[in-house]
Amino acid sequence: MKTRALLLLLLGSAMACAVALAPLAHADDDDKRIRRLQRSGEVLSLDQIFNRARAVKQGRILDADLDEDDGRLVYEIELLDARGRVWEMKLDARTGRLIELEQDD
Incomplete structure (x- = not known):
């Protein structure tokens, strides 16, 4: 009985670790994909994208993601301005053209 309880405890811990690390593995895949697309x-x-984002709004880049939106690749950027406001913007990943800009709530 003790062996079974210990086994269940270990299995639960292993599953919790796998779930916790899954986003990290996904982030590595995203990084590799972005580098491949940039090289090509x-x-x-x-x-280039950060420079274009800062041309729209001055500030510190907090986060950047590459997503697909209606069949086109889009960088989603979060930026913190000097007044402490967070801005979200979408830029076309191929051209750098601003698609959307909004202040985060």
């Missing part, structure tokens, strides 16, 4: 010229580099 399909999307602008993060430096």
Whole structure:
């Protein structure tokens, strides 16, 4: 009985670790995908995108994700301005053109 309880405890811990680490594995896959797309010229580099984002709003980049939106690749950027407001913007990943800008609540 003790062995079974210990086994269940270990199994539960292992499952919890796998669930907790799943987003990290997904983040690594995203990073690899972004680098591959940048090398092939399909999307602008993060430096280029960050420069375009800061041309729209000055501030510190908090987060950047590459997503697909209606069949086109889009960088979603979160930026913190000097007044402490967080802005979310979407930029076309191929051209850097601003698609959407809104203040985060």
